[in-house]
Amino acid sequence: MQTIVFIGSNKSGTSRDALNISTTMGYYTVLLTNRSEFIKQEEEFPEVARMLYVENLLDEENILKIIKGLEAENNQICAVISFIDPFVSYAARISAAIGLYPLSTEALAIIEQKSQFRECLKALPVSPKFTLFNRKQSIPQCVEEYQQHLPLILKSSVSNGSKDVLLVKTALEFIEGLDFLSKKFPSIPILIEEYLIGIQYLIEVIVKEGQISLVAIIEQEILSGERFIITGYSLPAIMEEVTMRELQIAVTSIIQALRLVNGTCHLEMRLVDGEWKLIEINPRMSGGAMNRIIQEGTGINLVKETLKLFLGDEPNLAATKRNYVYAKFLTINARGRLMKVIGKNRAAAYEGVKEVFVKPRRGAILTKPYSLGDRYAYVIAIADTPEQAKEIALTASKEIKFYLEPL
Numbered sequence: 001m002q003t004i005v006f007i008g009s010n011k012s013g014t015s016r017d018a019l020n021i022s023t024t025m026g027y028y029t030v031l032l033t034n035r036s037e038f039i040k041q042e043e044e045f046p047e048v049a050r051m052l053y054v055e056n057l058l059d060e061e062n063i064l065k066i067i068k069g070l071e072a073e074n075n076q077i078c079a080v081i082s083f084i085d086p087f088v089s090y091a092a093r094i095s096a097a098i099g100l101y102p103l104s105t106e107a108l109a110i111i112e113q114k115s116q117f118r119e120c121l122k123a124l125p126v127s128p129k130f131t132l133f134n135r136k137q138s139i140p141q142c143v144e145e146y147q148q149h150l151p152l153i154l155k156s157s158v159s160n161g162s163k164d165v166l167l168v169k170t171a172l173e174f175i176e177g178l179d180f181l182s183k184k185f186p187s188i189p190i191l192i193e194e195y196l197i198g199i200q201y202l203i204e205v206i207v208k209e210g211q212i213s214l215v216a217i218i219e220q221e222i223l224s225g226e227r228f229i230i231t232g233y234s235l236p237a238i239m240e241e242v243t244m245r246e247l248q249i250a251v252t253s254i255i256q257a258l259r260l261v262n263g264t265c266h267l268e269m270r271l272v273d274g275e276w277k278l279i280e281i282n283p284r285m286s287g288g289a290m291n292r293i294i295q296e297g298t299g300i301n302l303v304k305e306t307l308k309l310f311l312g313d314e315p316n317l318a319a320t321k322r323n324y325v326y327a328k329f330l331t332i333n334a335r336g337r338l339m340k341v342i343g344k345n346r347a348a349a350y351e352g353v354k355e356v357f358v359k360p361r362r363g364a365i366l367t368k369p370y371s372l373g374d375r376y377a378y379v380i381a382i383a384d385t386p387e388q389a390k391e392i393a394l395t396a397s398k399e400i401k402f403y404l405e406p407l
Contacts, residue, residue, distance in 0.1 A: 001028040003075040007082040013287045015083035023047040101312035107260040111283040115157040133190040153193040163371040198270035229369040233327040235297040250276040297325040323382040326389035328397045329375040336404030343399035350396040
């Protein structure tokens with residue numbers, strides 16, 4: 001049987017989409033997971049032909065042993081893939097070890113480490129000013145040296161999904177932020193970056209044999225506050241032609257500097273005083289509802305085309321439709337135990353609404369947003385104009401209400 005092995009998955013979002021699409025494409029789909037609750041909920045993953053619990057997914061010797069066991073059962077391993085951090089470059093390395101389609105393993109590994117990709121790209125004009133707090137000096141000494149540049153961004157070198165990314169505006173916040181991150185990540189460098197003001201865009205990229213394709217460019221809306229929680233996505237992003245060309249040049253310079261020849265990534269960039277600046281880059285397509293957003297807007301199933309890339313096939317990235325899409329994500333401002341959610345069906349009934357998704361189950365503990373994982377529902381809408389799509393999504397999302405038991 002032709003088989004795809006997935007290392008890790010979330011219950012929903014892009015990584016779960018990949019499991020479904022793998023099976024739809026006719027592959028025997030194997031999921032290796034370190035989440036014991038998934039094993040107990042195995043019946044909720046009907047698209048997975050085989051689910052195996054692996055306590056340490058980064059135990060390469062054990063993963064290779066499992067793969068050999070699958071091969072002994074007449075499974076032809078066609079790809080080993082991960083859509084979630086921190087397993088992307090790791091899966092690519094395992095693929096290379098067993099002779100599968102060669103991905104740019106070193107480039108993907110650099111992208112996974114924020115301090116490494118910042119160092120790699122520091123000579124490019126897209127790079128913001130940054131430094132590393134590596135504990136050779138004390139926190140007060142570091143704050144004294146850099147406080148004149150406030151406000152600043154602090155982040156762990158291994159953060160993802162907006163986790164452990166802090167905006168500090170005062171010397172006190174600077175001290176508290178460094179102290180918090182240093183205690184949470186005692187052996188990992190802390191990045192200190194300049195705070196850039198401008199509209200932020202997400203760019204989905206596929207690279208095949210050095211050919212760079214910007215599949216989707218999406219404007220993001222960010223919840224105001226110390227954390228950078230994205231609550232709105234608008235596809236396609238509207239910008240002048242010259243600005244678009246400059247973005248393509250900027251993205252190309254980044255991909256080439258990283259020597260990414262075969263692989264995928266998504267970038268978050270801001271247009272700052274007419275110049276493109278790189279905020280983040282991750283070695284995979286964006287999570288959450290991104291596949292559905294892109295598919296509704298362009299007709300491209302980016303997860304499917306990503307799987308084809310990893311299988312060594314040619315991705316088909318030609319758009320078959322052009323819709324304006326807006327996705328509204330919902331957060332809450334309190335902490336409590338979820339009692340019930342109402343309004344999902346009413347939201348779905350609005351003309352133009354394509355999907356309504358509510359993530360948490362009854363009894364789950366919900367909090368105000370600290371990362372992208374703390375977004376609890378979304379509404380995706382399409383229309384003939386970006387303004388109409390946004391209005392539909394926002395209006396429909398107001399129907400959804402969470403009832404919490406305070407803790």
